[in-house]
Amino acid sequence: MSESQDRLAHPDKTVTQNATLAVAGGSAAEQFETAAPGMAPSPRAERPARRRPFGRWFADTGWRHVVAIVVSAFAIFPLLYVLSASLNPSGTLTGTNQLFSAVGIDSYVRILTDPQIPYPQWFLNTMIVALITGFTMVFIGALAAYAFSRMRFTGRRVGLITIVVVQMFPQMLAVVAIFLMFSAISDWFPAIGLNTLSGLILIYLGGALGVNTYLMYGFFNTIPKELDEAAKIDGAGHARIFFTIILRLVAPILAVVGLLSFIGIVNEYMIASVLLIDPDKQTLVVGLTKLVSNPRYADWSGFAAGAVMAAIPVVIVFLLLQKYIVGGLTAGATKG
Template identity: 55%
Template sequence: MATAPTQLSRSTGEAVEYRGDAPKGARWWREIGWRHIVGVVTIIYCALPLLYVLSAALNPGGTLTGSNDLFKTISLENFQRLFETDFGYWAVNSLVICTVTAIGTVLMGGAAAYAFSRFRFRGRHASLTTLLLIQMFPQMLAVVAIFLVLLSLKDVFPILGVNSQIGLIMVYLGGALGVNTFLMYGFFNTVPREIDEAAKIDGASHAQIFWTIILRLVAPILAVVGLLSFVGTYGEFIIAKTVLQSTEKLTLAVGLYQWASDERNAPWGQFAAGAVLSAIPVILLFLFLQKYIVSGLTAGSVKG
């Protein structure tokens, strides 16, 4: 009588019966099939709003109720009208503000994380704890104080006051410094100190070690921090609405809100078209940096 094939268990080392056939019937539905159903339902739940917005953008009627029949009418009229407005200025403003904020956040957070990771000074642990506690309170809680500070700065430094894009960038940089520093700090600790010591023996300074060696080794976390900073500021509304006032200086989030503020007379077709085009930079950025996202978010948790 033939016996079932056996194999060694990885955990105990004992011989166990090997089942080469995949589960079938009720067992397959109990172990695997329900996961497929959950996945399909989740995809439909996430994709339906996106399809509805795309259908509204392609509907020349300009109403949301007229878009209930998905893709019944397809036209690029809303996209043509979009560029007859200030949408182009808003897109450029958002890209410039978010790009500068992302680059500044990476450089400032990286320098601070390098100092906390490599130097030993009095108050180091207390400073890290303070940064962590400060991040428990969202930046929008201080929106009134931010407005008053920028209003006072406008009389002394107009370039940093209210209705200034540079002032808005400075606010974003200050709000994101703490959490990004703490995130980078764990990743910087995974880089062996022997690399720094070897570079010092060769005569390299701390600046040379930081710019030429460390930043290259921690590229995944830099990409993740830059991505999170870009996406966070790209869709930020409350602070941008408070700081920026001139129409030509608005970001996409604030500019599109002006169209949707009047629900009865809002150009919903143009609004949907603007929302579709606004999502393209974020999607491209995710596709370009996707290989860094998983490693950048998980490697820093190995050694804190």
């Protein structure tokens, strides 16, 4: 039976199907009208947005904002206090609890021009020691980490553990030995003995192998060894592989180690105070500490001004290397 004959034989069925299609078509049209982009939504689709209760919002994300504000205030307040103290013309901490109650640059001018306070020389000495030592520490640590990561030799694991265990002992245990050793060296080689920046650099480099090497070692292990094997097939030796391939791939960890070394050397006081005697040879930390060592007259304003200026190069280095910090600190933790 054809379709036309079926419609004539069953008219009620045809009417029912047409009604069903009309209802379905209307629903589809309404859906299309609501979902079509660029068209005004149907009045039926407009519903008022429901706002989440404050308690639910605070439990989900609000408490994080509170924690961030508290931590930020806790970190910023000491910085504001030091900046306020450096701008206090009186030279004392009196009235410093009222931040920026008195503002002046007298402390900065005094610390830069007073012949009894060779601050520019302290600053220069610190930068020389920090830059040379930081760069050399990174280079020595990278060489050691490459050897431990890529080469297999007797005592490799013992040596790796030893250089980490040695770092557990504080520097105070070695101060007396260092002083006696460099006192003897001064009699034979005065250029690297007591009261010399070169001697201080050598002492710092003696502790270059340690946590830095272990940190680099973990990062070096994340570099595929297939790159080394492919380079060896082309005739490259360890030196060429290290300088042309590996160093470019491990730039993040080199930046992190260099930054940590630079900050640590700028802030180091114990060994520098023992080895450096003359004021013109001292570093910033040692020189600034003497400004407040006298209990009768402590130039806290000058100390704060010197600390603010000493923080400038550290902040600059940090900003230049900040994009490498997260990757350099976390990548080495994925593979030991």
